[in-house]
Amino acid sequence: MIIYFTGTGNSLVVSRKLAEKLNEPMMSIYEAVEKDLSDTQRIGLVYPTYMLDAPLAVRELVPRLRLSKDAYVFIVITCGAQTNNAVWTVRRLLKAQGVAIAYCNKVRFPDTAGLAYHRNPNNQVWKLEKYAARMDEIAEDIATGKHALHYAGMDPLGCLMRVPALSEKAYLPFKPLANAEKCVSCGLCEKICPQKNIKLEDKRVLVGEQCTYCLRCVHYCSHQAMEVGGKPTQKAFQYHHPEIKVQDLYRS
Ligand SMILES: Cc1cc2nc3c(=O)[nH]c(=O)nc-3n(C[C@H](O)[C@H](O)[C@H](O)COP(=O)(O)O)c2cc1C
Numbered sequence: 001m002i003i004y005f006t007g008t009g010n011s012l013v014v015s016r017k018l019a020e021k022l023n024e025p026m027m028s029i030y031e032a033v034e035k036d037l038s039d040t041q042r043i044g045l046v047y048p049t050y051m052l053d054a055p056l057a058v059r060e061l062v063p064r065l066r067l068s069k070d071a072y073v074f075i076v077i078t079c080g081a082q083t084n085n086a087v088w089t090v091r092r093l094l095k096a097q098g099v100a101i102a103y104c105n106k107v108r109f110p111d112t113a114g115l116a117y118h119r120n121p122n123n124q125v126w127k128l129e130k131y132a133a134r135m136d137e138i139a140e141d142i143a144t145g146k147h148a149l150h151y152a153g154m155d156p157l158g159c160l161m162r163v164p165a166l167s168e169k170a171y172l173p174f175k176p177l178a179n180a181e182k183c184v185s186c187g188l189c190e191k192i193c194p195q196k197n198i199k200l201e202d203k204r205v206l207v208g209e210q211c212t213y214c215l216r217c218v219h220y221c222s223h224q225a226m227e228v229g230g231k232p233t234q235k236a237f238q239y240h241h242p243e244i245k246v247q248d249l250y251r252s
Contacts, residue, residue, distance in 0.1 A: 007214025009244030052158035080111025085158035121239035178205035
């Protein structure tokens with residue numbers, strides 16, 4: 001079973017490739033917390049690095065997963081560059097439930113956070129050329145039941161993100177807000193927000209307090225009406241994995 005969390009689709013593509021190559025079913029982490037997976041013998045977690053760590057949603061939901069202590073558990077991270085504490089944190093959360101991870105690895109993708117600080121993710125699409133070969137390697141490792149913890153170490157800089165005053169400051173530029181002048185009240189952001197954190201009320205887009213900063217709403221808004229850091233969103237900077245359609249994200 002492959003369990004995934006994705007913002008713009010990079011981690012969904014990795015999840016799909018692994019599911020196909022390993023002949024495993026897959027589901028989002030939101031569905032997985034509703035299931036009893038204690039009889040499942042091979043479990044993979046696929047999610048991105050956000051702000052030097054696992055996404056807030058993943059950190060909240062992993063402790064609610066019901067997994068077997070004997071399962072072969074693996075983690076595959078998607079990231080712009082580094083896993084930082086994305087494996088380390090989840091490994092600790094799983095360990096607290098008596099579940100050990102056997103294997104972890106990473107796949108690099110365009111950095112979807114770039115949009116917030118004027119680095120165009122679309123200038124990094126060269127990373128997409130490498131990912132197919134990388135997926136072959138990782139799937140082969142998992143298929144043969146390999147035990148290897150790559151990129152699982154602790155990143156001290158990432159630990160600073162646990163200090164509330166610092167993390168609040170760091171997350172602020174990634175908090176999406178709707179620009180009322182550009183918004184046409186189509187409701188797409190409400191439909192695709194993985195956290196169900198966006199509501200359309202009286203044609204106004206309201207963003208709640210459960211944001212996991214995935215920037216999905218910002219990258220997919222066809223009117224560039226969702227903005228981060230108080231700056232206009234440029235169409236040229238909007239990115240999503242070319243194999244993902246917005247409909248793929250409705251339920252995940
Ligand atoms: C808010 C935010 C913060 C990010 N922080 C990091 C980071 O600290 N390190 C890194 O290598 N990539 C970082 N990224 C890039 C993502 O990990 C990368 O683009 C990933 O493939 C996105 O996957 P997704 O499309 O499944 O959300 C960040 C992306 C976002 C949206």
